[in-house]
Amino acid sequence: MTVEITSHEELRDLLGAPMPRAAVKERQVLHDRDRQWLAAAPFCLVATAGADGTCDVSPKGDPPGFALVLGDTTIAIPERPGNRRADGYRNILDNPHVGLIFLIPGRTDTLRINGRARLVRDAPFFDDLVVRGHRPVLAIVVEIEQIFYHCAKAFLRSELWRPETWQPDALPPRARLIKEVEAPAESLADLERYYGPEYESRIYG
Template sequence: MGMTEIKTLEELRELSGEAMGRAHLKILDHIDPHARTLIEHSPFVLLATSSTDGTCDVSPRGDPAGSVLVLDDRTLVLADRPGNKLHDSLTNIIANPHAGLLFVIPGMNETLRVNGRAKLVSDAPFFDSLVVQGKRPHLAIVVQVEQLYMHCAKAFLRSSLWKPETWPDRSQLPSLGRILKDQIAELPVSADELDATLEVGNQTLQY
């Protein structure tokens, strides 16, 4: 396969050009009132981390809107809820504190990007504010904001993400049980049994 690889910044700039003059001005080093409002209305955030060898991971995080706490104009807190216990994000944060966040608000095409330094905490006074459905998290991720800025709507407009008429017919896509069964052939249960177990887990969502 013939590919033309871009290997230098000079090659990249020659191909794609320079950032517009005012593009850098949108990058803040703190949480302003507008960012606080968006964070408070976001029920879904993507958390990007990497290990010391550069291996990257992006983890979806979902909670009722308002669950991400803004402690002050430079500090965010996310609860860590029960998951698969692989702890990809958490082990990365221990090894390398740099993290990126992308806040998504349903129906809004613009997103909020945050870059900063993360750490794990097992208790703090604000844990009482992280309780959801009566469950207090065992861990939380505290992020010290270093960069914060709005990302334009183009990606969401191009993808028509919020337009149901563009969504694929779910029945034409494989279920998670089917995917897992095909990927892990030695599983001792059928795809239908996996789907049934997964559905029970979804209905009894744990916090």
């Protein structure tokens, strides 16, 4: 029999009260250590939700420091060429609330930022977002409402940063996955060429 949780009270009774330090760790203003973290982080996950509640999580990655600090409570994340679905961007237009998790490879803790986002198509700070000659056509500007560090337990449980546990060959290569799941009519040879050695040279254009 499946037993669902249907109230905040049930959830709290099941999980217990948060640790005192965890309950009060939220901040709204960037600390110097937050700025250092953002300067070292090459990757983040951006969670959004549409007006109807439909959710999306999109990875964003660039050289360390790609999330530009614009002020004590504001950061900007540049757009880079992708699949053009723009799921997260469309969500932001309907619902500005976003959740971000910034990762530093090898670190088992993370920096979390929640806030309200808007899309900007140009601004003077775009000049600071140029990578390999690519100037973004838009950026997500986030006004911070909550910022805090998240503990290491999920990364320790998953052994995410332990190379001896990695199994990149657990599934077929990217080209074969696309052929089997998304584009059965396309030639495997063409897909292998597309996702081959030249793929990395096209990630900024």
